[in-house]
Amino acid sequence: MTTSAAVGRPGLAPRPSRPRSWPVPLSLVVLSLIPLLAGALRIVELLGGPVLIPTDQRFVTSPAPVVLHIVGASVYALVGAFQLVPRLTRRHLDWHRRAGRVVAGAGVLVAGSAIWMTLFYARQPGTGELLFVLRLAFGTAMVLCIVLGITTVRGGDLAGHRAWMIRAYAIGLAAGTQAFTQGIGVAIFGPGTLHVDLAQASGWVINLAIAEWVIRRPARRATAARNRDLRTAERAGALS
Numbered sequence: 001m002t003t004s005a006a007v008g009r010p011g012l013a014p015r016p017s018r019p020r021s022w023p024v025p026l027s028l029v030v031l032s033l034i035p036l037l038a039g040a041l042r043i044v045e046l047l048g049g050p051v052l053i054p055t056d057q058r059f060v061t062s063p064a065p066v067v068l069h070i071v072g073a074s075v076y077a078l079v080g081a082f083q084l085v086p087r088l089t090r091r092h093l094d095w096h097r098r099a100g101r102v103v104a105g106a107g108v109l110v111a112g113s114a115i116w117m118t119l120f121y122a123r124q125p126g127t128g129e130l131l132f133v134l135r136l137a138f139g140t141a142m143v144l145c146i147v148l149g150i151t152t153v154r155g156g157d158l159a160g161h162r163a164w165m166i167r168a169y170a171i172g173l174a175a176g177t178q179a180f181t182q183g184i185g186v187a188i189f190g191p192g193t194l195h196v197d198l199a200q201a202s203g204w205v206i207n208l209a210i211a212e213w214v215i216r217r218p219a220r221r222a223t224a225a226r227n228r229d230l231r232t233a234e235r236a237g238a239l240s
Contacts, residue, residue: 025081028173032077035175039070058121065113065121072109073172079103080169100165104146110172111142130197138204142171163215170211171204178203 041052046063059066080103082088089096118135145168153161178200185199 022085025085028081028084028169029078031176032073032081032173033176034179036070036074036077039073043067043070062121065117068109069113069117072106072113073175075106076103076110076169076172077176080107080172084166084169104150107146107168107172108143111139111146115139126191126193126196127200128193128197130194131200134197134201134204138171138174142168145171166211166215167208170207174203174207177207181206 038053042056042059045051045053045055046059046067079099083096083100083103115136118132118139123132145164149161149164149168152164181202182196182199185195185202189195
């Protein structure tokens, strides 16, 4: 941890600098911009505006599920990003609780509409059975994570609440990561059905791997701090 010296105030111990919190939500918002922009353009098209992205007849025929999905995803991605800032949530606990209810509802809407579209829309061209199963699995997992996040916080388990909500957000934000993994996968391996399905799957895997790293980071820091304190105590005992 870096420290900043007390300028012009001799005799004062350096004060530890606090890590900045804002890069985290801003990075998440930037990652979500690609799918959110595509969703906004889709809604403009469905409302009778100019066609700025390739038309998908499935959405034209039955627009309600995709509109609900886009609106829910926008709320979930943008508001949810700021729910993951510990300093912000501690200082504005009432806001965190109220916004959390909105984010949880939006997350269920996103996952539910995704499951509905997977089951009842015609299969997306260029995708296969693997992606069909994965969309159902991760949509269900997202709902389950949100439900577990709610039940754990009601039971007073704040660490469990944080962990489950981070996992749910990682699943929901996979569309942003998939914009990159699919582009890279197709560029390297070609546009085959299996290649597209695996590229989409890698987006979920990458996000969940990062989520697990974030969830376990405080525990690793606490263990490292305890080990440092133990070594310091041992050195002090050896010198005494």
